[in-house]
Amino acid sequence: MEEDEFFGEKTFQHHCSEFIKHSQQIGDGWEWRSSKDCSDGYMCKTHFQIKSGTMVSHPGTYAGVQTCPPVEEVLEVPLDDAEATETAAASEVIKYEYHVLYSSSYQVPVLYFRASFLDGRPLALKDIWEGVHECYQTRLQQGPWDTITQQEHPILGQPFFVLHPCKTNEFMAPVLKNSQKINRNINYITSWLSIVGPVVGLNLPLSYAIATSQDESNAL
Amino acid sequence: MAEEPESVLQLPSTAAAGGEGLTDVSPETATPEPPSSAAVSPGTEEPSGDTKKKIDILLKAVGDTPIMKTKKWAVERTRTIQGLIDFIKKFLKLVASEQLFIYVNQSFAPSPDQEVGTLYECFGSDGKLVLHYCKSQAWG
Numbered sequence: 001m002e003e004d005e006f007f008g009e010k011t012f013q014h015h016c017s018e019f020i021k022h023s024q025q026i027g028d029g030w031e032w033r034s035s036k037d038c039s040d041g042y043m044c045k046t047h048f049q050i051k052s053g054t055m056v057s058h059p060g061t062y063a064g065v066q067t068c069p070p071v072e073e074v075l076e077v078p079l080d081d082a083e084a085t086e087t088a089a090a091s092e093v094i095k096y097e098y099h100v101l102y103s104s105s106y107q108v109p110v111l112y113f114r115a116s117f118l119d120g121r122p123l124a125l126k127d128i129w130e131g132v133h134e135c136y137q138t139r140l141q142q143g144p145w146d147t148i149t150q151q152e153h154p155i156l157g158q159p160f161f162v163l164h165p166c167k168t169n170e171f172m173a174p175v176l177k178n179s180q181k182i183n184r185n186i187n188y189i190t191s192w193l194s195i196v197g198p199v200v201g202l203n204l205p206l207s208y209a210i211a212t213s214q215d216e217s218n219a220l
Numbered sequence: 221m222a223e224e225p226e227s228v229l230q231l232p233s234t235a236a237a238g239g240e241g242l243t244d245v246s247p248e249t250a251t252p253e254p255p256s257s258a259a260v261s262p263g264t265e266e267p268s269g270d271t272k273k274k275i276d277i278l279l280k281a282v283g284d285t286p287i288m289k290t291k292k293w294a295v296e297r298t299r300t301i302q303g304l305i306d307f308i309k310k311f312l313k314l315v316a317s318e319q320l321f322i323y324v325n326q327s328f329a330p331s332p333d334q335e336v337g338t339l340y341e342c343f344g345s346d347g348k349l350v351l352h353y354c355k356s357q358a359w360g
Contacts, residue, residue: 134302171321171356174283178326178352186327194329195321206342209328 007188009040012102012109015189016043022211035155042112042155043100043189045202048093093118096128098202100189101154108168109192112153112160113200125150125161132201148200163196171195273297275340275349279308282323282354286312292348297337301330308353323352 016032020043023030034041099112115123125148151162172192179186190211194204274294281287288311295304305320314320321329324343340349 167356171319171354174285174354174356175323175327178282182326184326191323191327191329194331198331203331203333204328206328206330206334206338209325209330210342 007107007109009102009104011188013041015187016100018187019043019189019193019208022208025211026205026207028205033155040102040155042102045098047096047098049096049201050093094123096201097160098197098200099153099160100193103165106165106168108165108172109189110165110168111163111193111196111200111202112151113163113202114158114160122159128161128201132199161200163200168192168196275337275344276347277304277336277340278348278350280350280352282326282352285320285353285355288312295336297335297340299336300332301334301336301339302332304336304351305332305353312355314355319356321354321356323354324349326352 020030020032022028023045028045029047030043030045032041032043094115094117096115097113101110101112102108103110113128115128117123147164147167149162149164150159152158153160172188172195175186175191176188190204190208193202194208197204274296277293277295279288279291279293288308301322305322308322309318309320312320323329324339330339336349339351343349
């Protein structure tokens with residue numbers, strides 16, 4: 001499939017479908033959900049994490065060690081309410097949800113996410129950031145409000161945090177141009193998610209990259 | 221992109237971001253070898269008897285990203301992607317607001333805590349791991 005700058009909804013759905021195929025092979029837990037009238041849909045995944053910082057991964061095998069390094073430092077994000085901070089004294093299980101939707105205004109995929117305790121209490125953004133890899137925390141501290149907003153999920157109508165898509169074309173363009181230059185097909189969703197995922201604590205198993213290369217060799 | 225002959229330069233440890241273990245490899249030694257070979261880059265202090273602790277990485281720029289003068293590096297297996305990103309950013313003198321991404325297979329960005337040794341096992345060929353890097357102001 002030709003990759004060009006225009007990333008339409010059909011292309012989005014196709015890449016999601018390929019991505020999900022591999023996810024099913026390795027038990028990574030991604031699935032497709034259609035809207036009620038089936039006109040559009042999104043890709044989603046739920047995983048659970050113990051709040052002390054240890055990642056409890058969805059059952060499945062992947063090539064490579066995927067552990068979240070324990071994050072102990074407190075983020076210097078101003079709190080505008082007297083929200084109680086959970087300490088590491090009691091471990092709690094947190095449910096993370098990641099949804100990949102298509103933005104027709106930006107013509108790129110968008111990452112929606114939210115987290116809650118098992119009793120339904122939602123986590124604040126600050127708490128979600130505690131699960132984010134250190135290397136991205138500095139960047140988030142510099143300007144988080146520019147890049148993560150809270151919005152209503154277009155299909156579910158519930159509040160989610162959203163990684164703003166305005167810069168997506170900027171960092172995807174070199175990857176796409178390069179793939180055209182070397183005449184190799186890439187899965188846009190795989191590439192995009194591998195880049196943005198870690199910012200919100202979502203790491204893709206390495207086998208997605210291997211799967212892509214296998215598809216390429218099959219296509220040769 | 222054309223490969224220029226590399227000069228052997230020994231990086232002072234202060235120049236690397238926590239980058240002990242990064243030394244460059246001159247082209248003469250970077251001959252195709254199976255990963256299990258005991259060949260090492262000149263001037264390293266690898267303890268003898270250990271399995272090869274360093275792997276050879278070839279760094280290639282994507283898009284408008286500046287090209288590194290030295291492209292071939294011998295890197296410890298346990299170096300993480302994030303460590304490598306920090307090193308390249310310092311080497312290229314990028315400012316804090318500039319983000320750098322590293323790709324395997326020219327398409328997939330490994331997690332920041334992924335070790336290069338694992339990447340080498342999965343994607344290495346001809347005795348080296350090719351990684352592409354790209355500069356972006358994604359979240360500036």
